[in-house]
Amino acid sequence: xxxxxxxxxxxxxxxxxxxxxxxxxxxxxxxxxxxxxxxxxxxxxxxxxxxxxxxxxxxxxxxxxxxxxxxxxxxxxxxxxxxxxxxxxxxxxxxxxxxxxxxxxxxxxxxxxxxxxxxxxxxxxxxxxxxxxxxxxxxxxxxxxxxxxxxxxxxxxxxxxxxxxxxxxxxxxxxxxxxxxxxxxxxxxxxxxxxxxxxxxxxxxxxxxxxxxxxxxxxxxxxxxxxxxxxxxxxxxxxxxxxxxxxxxxxxxxxxxxxxxxxxxxxxxxxxxxxxxxxxxxxxxxxxxxxxxxxxxxxxxxxxxxxxxxxxxxxxxxxxxxxxxxxxxxxxxxxxxxxxxxxx
Amino acid sequence: xxxxxxxxxxxxxxxxxxxxxxxxxxxxxxxxxxxxxxxxxxxxxxxxxxxxxxxxxxxxxxxxxxxxxxxxxxxxxxxxxxxxxxxxxxxxxxxxxxxxxxxxxxxxxxxxxxxxxxxxxxxxxxxxxxxxxxxxxxxxxxxxxxxxxxxxxxxxxxxxxxxxxxxxxxxxxxxxxxxxxxxxxxxxxxxxxxxxxxxxxxxxxxxxxxxxxxxxxxxxxxxx
Numbered sequence: 001x002x003x004x005x006x007x008x009x010x011x012x013x014x015x016x017x018x019x020x021x022x023x024x025x026x027x028x029x030x031x032x033x034x035x036x037x038x039x040x041x042x043x044x045x046x047x048x049x050x051x052x053x054x055x056x057x058x059x060x061x062x063x064x065x066x067x068x069x070x071x072x073x074x075x076x077x078x079x080x081x082x083x084x085x086x087x088x089x090x091x092x093x094x095x096x097x098x099x100x101x102x103x104x105x106x107x108x109x110x111x112x113x114x115x116x117x118x119x120x121x122x123x124x125x126x127x128x129x130x131x132x133x134x135x136x137x138x139x140x141x142x143x144x145x146x147x148x149x150x151x152x153x154x155x156x157x158x159x160x161x162x163x164x165x166x167x168x169x170x171x172x173x174x175x176x177x178x179x180x181x182x183x184x185x186x187x188x189x190x191x192x193x194x195x196x197x198x199x200x201x202x203x204x205x206x207x208x209x210x211x212x213x214x215x216x217x218x219x220x221x222x223x224x225x226x227x228x229x230x231x232x233x234x235x236x237x238x239x240x241x242x243x244x245x246x247x248x249x250x251x252x253x254x255x256x257x258x259x260x261x262x263x264x265x266x267x268x269x270x271x272x273x274x275x276x277x278x279x280x281x282x283x284x285x286x287x288x289x290x291x292x293x294x295x296x297x298x299x300x301x302x303x304x305x306x307x308x309x310x311x312x313x314x315x316x317x318x319x320x321x322x323x324x325x326x327x328x329x330x331x332x333x334x335x336x337x338x339x340x341x342x343x344x
Numbered sequence: 345x346x347x348x349x350x351x352x353x354x355x356x357x358x359x360x361x362x363x364x365x366x367x368x369x370x371x372x373x374x375x376x377x378x379x380x381x382x383x384x385x386x387x388x389x390x391x392x393x394x395x396x397x398x399x400x401x402x403x404x405x406x407x408x409x410x411x412x413x414x415x416x417x418x419x420x421x422x423x424x425x426x427x428x429x430x431x432x433x434x435x436x437x438x439x440x441x442x443x444x445x446x447x448x449x450x451x452x453x454x455x456x457x458x459x460x461x462x463x464x465x466x467x468x469x470x471x472x473x474x475x476x477x478x479x480x481x482x483x484x485x486x487x488x489x490x491x492x493x494x495x496x497x498x499x500x501x502x503x504x505x506x507x508x509x510x511x512x513x514x515x516x517x518x519x520x521x522x523x524x525x526x527x528x529x530x531x532x533x534x535x536x537x538x539x540x541x542x543x544x545x546x547x548x549x550x551x552x553x554x555x556x557x558x559x560x561x562x563x564x565x566x567x568x
Binding site for chain 1: 352359362413416420423424426455459478484488490492495498499522525553
């Protein structure tokens with residue numbers, strides 16, 4: 001069975017439209033032929049393989065995406081030489097360059113940050129159309145940092161600010177710290193750079209190093225939250241299983257009938273304290289945190305502020321009050337059960 | 345010297361400036377200085393064109409740029425202890441001086457990056473283990489919890505057996521075939537988890553616990 005068209009078409013459509021563009025422009029020659037053969041191989045794999053993962057693995061292994069791009073560039077360069085003026089003199093090179101930039105402006109119109117991305121290209125086109133020679137055009141572009149701006153460096157700072165704002169909004173403190181560090185590094189490189197635009201390659205390495213530094217801490221944090229959530233769930237289910245509403249609650253409902261539902265309830269009552277103790281041990285093993293540490297831990301306070309802790313106010317209070325009873329063989333007090341029922 | 349010639353000299357002078365005072369671009373700076381020297385010394389642009397066709401200084405500039413960036417990448421991946429990711433820089437640097445055209449250079453760099461990206465994808469397959477950690481903990485909870493004997497059979501035997509059987513099916517029918525699309529001989533090599541690039545992602549876990557989890561994972565897959 002072929003790969004799902006809804007999944008593979010968005011990938012192949014990019015290559016199909018690039019190929020169509022060159023075909024429409026009457027491109028020809030060995031590079032064009034190889035590009036079309038590469039696309040044909042991608043189309044063949046989309047039909048022969050079963051799923052997108054297999055498709056992706058094979059296309060990457062056979063180097064098809066990269067190969068297509070290489071042949072496309074070669075074929076495009078060949079076509080540009082033929083269509084602009086048939087030569088490689090300065091005027092032709094300038095015309096060819098400006099044509100490529102004008103095409104880029106059209107293509108970038110709907111891209112995010114298009115205004116800032118398009119602006120330096122428009123500036124370049126204006127310089128090119130002002131009657132200057134090709135070397136003067138190139139020199140001015142270098143001097144004004146327009147080639148660097150075209151690499152997208154001009155929007156990097158905006159993107160970093162957006163990342164900080166998003167991470168703040170999403171209550172992701174480590175991400176906020178990490179993105180701020182990237183912004184500071186960017187500004188530092190900008191200070192040293194001529195024209196105030198950092199080298200995009202150099203910033204790429206700096207950014208990667210900062211992300212690498214934060215990765216273990218981010219993973220640790222996610223793992224920690226995930227583990228205390230499980231602890232809260234276990235105690236919550238345990239106390240609720242004693243409540244009068246339990247037989248009607250989805251958590252224990254069994255389609256085989258009430259006797260099975262009641263058995264499920266009894267199992268929670270009997271087993272959750274034992275499960276909880278092992279999870280509590282694992283939690284301590286990983287994070288050196290005890291039950292009572294959870295509620296003052298920075299991750300908990302932050303998740304509460306983010307409104308991501310399911311249990312709030314009296315519901316959280318119920319869990320905290322149930323904890324001392326949640327031991328193997330233990331049972332909650334009548335008072336606690338009534339309190340839990342009152343919250344339902 | 346005609347005006348166009350002077351305009352080209354001015355342009356190449358700006359290119360040299362671009363690489364000044366940045367320790368990453370030492371090769372590029374030299375290559376661009378060489379280009380500037382050449383165009384400044386030739387009597388005319390025609391002579392420059394002949395010299396470029398003969399000596400290909402523009403290819404040397406392109407090679408120098410690739411060399412600078414790959415040396416920086418090599419240093420970067422060495423510093424952060426990522427030997428698999430460093431492979432592309434190692435391989436590119438080993439061949440970059442033999443490149444004779446910009447097309448060859450671009451294609452060679454692209455092909456090496458693609459090959460190494462496959463290696464990186466294969467290396468990351470070991471992190472399936474990390475995705476399975478919560479399941480391993482759940483089974484440990486079931487098997488070791490202090491629960492009344494009435495529930496032992498269900499909780500300590502049936503649930504873990506069912507979960508392991510489900511995973512074995514998933515492993516054999518999905519995870520392994522998917523991984524083998526990248527490498528037909530792939531198998532989960534637990535030793536990789538101890539290598540810094542993967543181990544750091546489990547920094548919250550002691551060595552002793554990691555050893556235990558690896559044994560649990562082998563049982564989960566049904567190979568122990």
